[in-house]
Amino acid sequence: MEVAARFNITVTGNASGQPMLFAHGFGCDQNMWREVAPAFADEYRIVLFDHVGAGGSDLTAYDEERYGSLRGYADDVLLICRELDLQDVVLVGHSVSAMVGVLAAVQEPERFSRLVLVGPSPRYVDDGEYRGGFSREDIDELLDSLDSNYLGWSRLMAPVIMGNPERPELGAELSASFCRTDPEIARRFARVTFLSDNRSDLARVPVPSLVLQCSQDVIAPVAVGRYVADTMPDATLVMLDATGHCPNLSAPRQTIEAIARFLPESRGLRAS
Amino acid sequence: MTGRVVAPDDASPADVPADELYDAAPCGYLSMAPSGTIVRANRTLLQMTGYTTDELVGRRTFAELLTVGGRLYHETHFSPMLHLQGHVREIALELLRRDGRRLPVLVNAQLVRDERGTPLVVRAAVLDASERRAYEQELMAARRRAEESEARARDLVRTLQQVLVPPAPPTVPALDVAGVYRPARHGDEVGGDFYDVFQTAPGTWFVVLGDVCGKGIPAAVVTALLRYAIRDAAVSQPTLPRLLDHVNQAMLRQGADRSATVVVLRLDRVDDAWQVTSCSAGHPLPLLVPAAGGDRQVGLPGTLLGILPETRLHAVELRLAPGDLVVLYTDGVTEGRRGREFYDVDRLRRNVAAPAADAQQVAQRLVDDAVAFQGDTTRDDMAVVALRVTD
Numbered sequence: 001m002e003v004a005a006r007f008n009i010t011v012t013g014n015a016s017g018q019p020m021l022f023a024h025g026f027g028c029d030q031n032m033w034r035e036v037a038p039a040f041a042d043e044y045r046i047v048l049f050d051h052v053g054a055g056g057s058d059l060t061a062y063d064e065e066r067y068g069s070l071r072g073y074a075d076d077v078l079l080i081c082r083e084l085d086l087q088d089v090v091l092v093g094h095s096v097s098a099m100v101g102v103l104a105a106v107q108e109p110e111r112f113s114r115l116v117l118v119g120p121s122p123r124y125v126d127d128g129e130y131r132g133g134f135s136r137e138d139i140d141e142l143l144d145s146l147d148s149n150y151l152g153w154s155r156l157m158a159p160v161i162m163g164n165p166e167r168p169e170l171g172a173e174l175s176a177s178f179c180r181t182d183p184e185i186a187r188r189f190a191r192v193t194f195l196s197d198n199r200s201d202l203a204r205v206p207v208p209s210l211v212l213q214c215s216q217d218v219i220a221p222v223a224v225g226r227y228v229a230d231t232m233p234d235a236t237l238v239m240l241d242a243t244g245h246c247p248n249l250s251a252p253r254q255t256i257e258a259i260a261r262f263l264p265e266s267r268g269l270r271a272s
Numbered sequence: 273m274t275g276r277v278v279a280p281d282d283a284s285p286a287d288v289p290a291d292e293l294y295d296a297a298p299c300g301y302l303s304m305a306p307s308g309t310i311v312r313a314n315r316t317l318l319q320m321t322g323y324t325t326d327e328l329v330g331r332r333t334f335a336e337l338l339t340v341g342g343r344l345y346h347e348t349h350f351s352p353m354l355h356l357q358g359h360v361r362e363i364a365l366e367l368l369r370r371d372g373r374r375l376p377v378l379v380n381a382q383l384v385r386d387e388r389g390t391p392l393v394v395r396a397a398v399l400d401a402s403e404r405r406a407y408e409q410e411l412m413a414a415r416r417r418a419e420e421s422e423a424r425a426r427d428l429v430r431t432l433q434q435v436l437v438p439p440a441p442p443t444v445p446a447l448d449v450a451g452v453y454r455p456a457r458h459g460d461e462v463g464g465d466f467y468d469v470f471q472t473a474p475g476t477w478f479v480v481l482g483d484v485c486g487k488g489i490p491a492a493v494v495t496a497l498l499r500y501a502i503r504d505a506a507v508s509q510p511t512l513p514r515l516l517d518h519v520n521q522a523m524l525r526q527g528a529d530r531s532a533t534v535v536v537l538r539l540d541r542v543d544d545a546w547q548v549t550s551c552s553a554g555h556p557l558p559l560l561v562p563a564a565g566g567d568r569q570v571g572l573p574g575t576l577l578g579i580l581p582e583t584r585l586h587a588v589e590l591r592l593a594p595g596d597l598v599v600l601y602t603d604g605v606t607e608g609r610r611g612r613e614f615y616d617v618d619r620l621r622r623n624v625a626a627p628a629a630d631a632q633q634v635a636q637r638l639v640d641d642a643v644a645f646q647g648d649t650t651r652d653d654m655a656v657v658a659l660r661v662t663d
Contacts, residue, residue: 027348031356095348134340141341147412148364148405149345179353194344218335219347243307243333245347249355250306250391 003083007049008056013041019086020044023077025095026193028179029055032094035252049080053185062185070196074103081111090263092116094248096193106204115209116259119245120228121220122198133221139194146187202231209235210262212247212255219245300398306391308333317398322370339366339374354383354394376405432462436495441469444477450632451657452639456650463653464491465602468499475541478506481600481657482534494528512536512551513585516577523578531578535600546592546661551585553577556603559624563595567621597660599624604654605638608646615645634658
């Protein structure tokens with residue numbers, strides 16, 4: 001299948017601008033960026049996509065082995081960059097995709113000019129001195145929560161998620177299907193996300209990076225954000241006065257301003 | 273009890289007197305500021321959680337009332353969905369009560385925005401779902417058990433099929449032999465097709481291919497019986513018709529109650545050439561493709577096995593030269609259908625006639641083509657054995 005369809009790629013903004021690639025985290029899809037990405041559209045070429053298994057991606061492209069670690073997701077990011085011939089990319093990654101971005105930048109540093117990591121955590125589970133904020137049991141409990149909530153997931157929704165053009169009447173329901181994922185894929189993605197350990201990759205990122213940290217985030221606590229910024233060779237930590245793990249939704253203005261300040265070329269943003 | 277109408281101004285609870293409809297509603301009800309902090313809660317919710325108003329309002333966020341797994345779910349799904357679509361429905365969570373006990377709940381929530389679209393308040397209804405959760409957990413457990421037992425069944429089928437069909441035929445001097453077996457549909461059932469290649473004396477080899485009527489364990493039992501009865505009779509019986517008649521008697525004696533078709537080739541190495549005897553018991557006749565060109569079916573039809581006490585079977589002899597190819601196959605290949613059309617012997621002949629590097633390629637290409645013809649929904653299993661004289 002065409003790469004564009006596999007990842008449900010959306011390209012908007014300034015066609016001749018520097019590319020800004022937004023990667024969503026676990027639990028939702030590219031809609032996560034709808035309050036933030038448009039602010040950069042005048043200046044940047046905005047590229048949005050859904051990870052395989054999420055949103056409007058091609059579910060049949062899901063491969064247990066490829067997506068058995070975050071490296072598979074990082075390979076996808078690089079694949080998208082190659083396919084669209086993106087150079088000098090500003091990669092904005094939320095949650096687990098912050099680490100996906102880190103892995104991609106370690107692998108092909110020449111491809112990226114800057115990284116923006118929104119709520120990053122290189123390891124969620126506590127490990128010796130390191131406090132990720134969760135125990136292994138907590139993660140198992142999350143997997144149980146996923147199971148209970150996907151009981152209501154209907155196979156009927158699958159064509160919508162896959163964007164089946166033969167059944168346009170289902171399109172109306174699309175608006176009600178945010179964050180819906182195939183339960184089996186969601187379970188695997190959750191396991192890969194919350195059991196990952198990318199602490200050793202942080203020091204190898206040669207690209208200037210911004211860490212956006214919410215003041216109260218149960219998924220990526222402040223101490224973890226600080227750890228990320230301290231461990232990366234060239235990273236700046238910016239605290240956002242926001243609760244929760246999704247400042248891109250709950251505090252879009254602050255998020256936009258922090259990113260804009262980090263991008264030296266940015267001028268005349270729509271939001272400012 | 274007085275029924276006053278409550279002004280929908282939850283964001284400033286001090287101005288709104290408590291109302292019985294609200295407080296004693298048959299579900300927990302709470303309002304949160306956009307930050308998540310609880311700004312109002314009804315009595316039912318207090319009872320569900322075991323907290324007092326003072327302990328909740330202005331002090332705790334909704335997420336803090338959840339288990340850790342629930343908090344993760346809240347951050348990754350509940351909250352994003354609420355922002356993106358303005359509401360969430362029937363989210364299953366567990367409340368962590370003040371006394372440490374857990375209460376399974378279902379939550380519906382609505383995000384209220386002001387006219388400029390800025391989030392004002394989130395209102396949530398919380399329903400006790402203890403019984404539903406117990407029932408769901410039983411469903412989940414049942415589904416896991418079903419998946420496990422399905423996986424075990426598949427393993428068993430694969431193992432059983434490997435016993436019935438040799439993964440790789442033995443090496444025969446001056447003969448390139450290959451067999452391909454393909455199960456029907458998803459391979460979740462043992463099929464009735466089988467083949468076997470074995471030696472009975474120096475220079476004497478048998479190639480057997482057969483098809484037991486039906487599928488599943490009962491067919492597998494007969495397949496196993498047949499395979500060993502044939503090996504036994506290949507040593508004890510002097511001719512192929514006697515061999516197959518012997519097998520027929522064994523099937524009837526065992527009360528197998530299931531017919532089978534079998535074709536047997538006996539190959540004798542004589543003066544640096546292969547002398548071949550072929551006999552078919554109700555089975556599609558082998559196809560001979562001489563190195564010199566052309567092709568023909570070898571042998572005469574005979575009685576199928578396992579039904580009648582008397583058999584009428586005929587052996588034919590042929591001599592194979594280097595490059596000659598013989599193909600044995602089951603009806604799963606030729607009777608594979610696309611709509612009303614059969615794959616048929618003509619397609620088989622054309623496929624087999626194409627140049628091939630070795631016997632493996634001949635057999636595999638034929639099976640692949642027959643599968644593709646049927647559009648990947650094969651109703652019957654298939655077995656093909658190809659043998660080609662190498663020198």
